[in-house]
Amino acid sequence: MRMVMADRLLHVLTWLSPAFPTGGFAYSHGLEFAVEAGDVTNREQLRDWLDDLLRLGPGRNDAILLRAAYQADPEKLAEVADFAAACAPARELAAETINQGNAFVAASSPWLPAELASRFAAIGPIAHPVAIGALAAADGIEEETIVAAYLHGWIANLVSAGVRLIPLGQNAGLAVLADLEASVLATVDATRGAGLEDIGGCCLRAEIASMRHETQYTRLFRS
Numbered sequence: 209m210r211m212v213m214a215d216r217l218l219h220v221l222t223w224l225s226p227a228f229p230t231g232g233f234a235y236s237h238g239l240e241f242a243v244e245a246g247d248v249t250n251r252e253q254l255r256d257w258l259d260d261l262l263r264l265g266p267g268r269n270d271a272i273l274l275r276a277a278y279q280a281d282p283e284k285l286a287e288v289a290d291f292a293a294a295c296a297p298a299r300e301l302a303a304e305t306i307n308q309g310n311a312f313v314a315a316s317s318p319w320l321p322a323e324l325a326s327r328f329a330a331i332g333p334i335a336h337p338v339a340i341g342a343l344a345a346a347d348g349i350e351e352e353t354i355v356a357a358y359l360h361g362w363i364a365n366l367v368s369a370g371v372r373l374i375p376l377g378q379n380a381g382l383a384v385l386a387d388l389e390a391s392v393l394a395t396v397d398a399t400r401g402a403g404l405e406d407i408g409g410c411c412l413r414a415e416i417a418s419m420r421h422e423t424q425y426t427r428l429f430r431s
Contacts (some may be wrong), residue, residue: 216349219319223312223340224361226368230311231334232361235304236369236429237266238418243373245420247413251380254370255387257414258363259266262391263398265411267362270337271355271399272307272407277341278351283326285342291404298418300431301417309336321346352396359392369429 222228241255242248248257261267276288296302312347313320313328316339320328323344328334337358342356364385371381418431 219347220344220349220354220357221345223316223319224357226361226365228312229315230308232308232365233338233368234252234429235308235365235431236373236421237301237366237407237431238298238414238416238421238428239366239369240362240373240427240431241417241421241424242414243370244424245417247417248370248375251376251384252375254367255384258366258370258384258388259391259412260315260393261366261414262359262363262388264355265361265414267300268399268407270362270406271359271395272402273335274337274341274344274355274358275351275399275402276404277338278345278354280325280342285338288294288332288404289331289334289338292338292409293333295407296335296345297415298422300422301415301418302357304431305337307335309334309339312339316343317349319343352400355399356392356396359395360389363388368426373384375426 226233239248242257243247248254273288273292277285280288293302293306296305310333313334317325322340323340328339338357340354367381367385370376370384371378421427421431
C-alpha cells in the first residue's frame with residue numbers, strides 16, 4: 209500500500225511541478241496590471257491580494273471545477289469542460305486556463321489512460337483544473353490531495369510572478385507562500401461538497417485588472 213501511495217504522490221509532484229510544461233510561468237492572472245496600478249506594491253499587499261483570489265474568486269472556482277471533473281461520470285465530463293471554458297470572466301483568463309489545460313493534456317500522455325485520452329480529444333479545448341481533476345480520478349489519486357496540491361501550485365506560480373513584478377526578494381516570496389498555506393487548506397475545506405451552481409466570486413478588481421492587462425503598454429506576462 210505504501211508503494212502505491214508513493215507512486216501516486218510522485219505523479220502529483222510531477223504534474224504540478226514548475227518544470228511540467230504547461231507554461232504557467234507566463235501568466236500572472238491580472239497581477240501584472242495590479243502592480244502597475246499600485247494596488248500591489250509590497251509583501252503584505254501581495255499576500256492579501258492572493259488570499260482573496262484563493263478564498264473568494266478564481267482559486268475557489270478552480271477547486272470546484274477540479275472536484276466536478278474528478279467526480280464526473282465519463283459522459284458528463286464534456287459538460288464540466290464546457291462550463292469551465294464558458295465561466296472565465298475575461299479573455300486573457302480564459303486563454304490562461306485553456307492554454308495550460310491543453311498543454312497539460314499533451315504533456316501528461318505518459319500517464320494518460322487511452323479511454324480518457326479519447327475523451328479529452330473529443331472535448332477539445334479543456335481548462336486546466338478540469339484536465340487535472342479528470343486525470344487524478346483516473347489515476348486513483350485522493351480528491352482532497354489533488355485539490356490541495358493544485359491550489360498550492362496555482363498560488364505558488366502567482367507568488368513567483370509577484371516576486372518578479374514588484375519586485376520582492378525570494379525570502380519575502382516564501383513568507384507570502386507560507387502565510388497562504390492556511391488559505392489553501394481553508395479553500396479545500398470550503399469547496400468540499402460544492403457543485404457547479406456554487407461557482408462565483410467577488411474579486412472584481414482582479415477581474416478588471418485582467419481586462420486592463422490586455423492593453424497594458426509593457427507586459428512580461430500573457431495575463
